[in-house]
Amino acid sequence: MDLIHITAKQQPVINRLHDAMERALAYAAAIRDNAQDDRQPIPAELVASFAADYDRLLSILTDAAT
Numbered sequence: 001m002d003l004i005h006i007t008a009k010q011q012p013v014i015n016r017l018h019d020a021m022e023r024a025l026a027y028a029a030a031i032r033d034n035a036q037d038d039r040q041p042i043p044a045e046l047v048a049s050f051a052a053d054y055d056r057l058l059s060i061l062t063d064a065a066t
Contacts, residue, residue: 006014035041 031042
């Protein structure tokens, strides 16, 4: 079995990022449910803003992986 080696220094911040992403997924699901319940979509500009935030996050993590 391959195990991912994470340094002691990285472990707490990686755990916090994981927790934050889990919460973000739950919030996104709640936004979707509310939009569907209300039959009122959220603005496309808001979705684009969140997508840009996640693109930056992935870029930062990719830098950390290289």
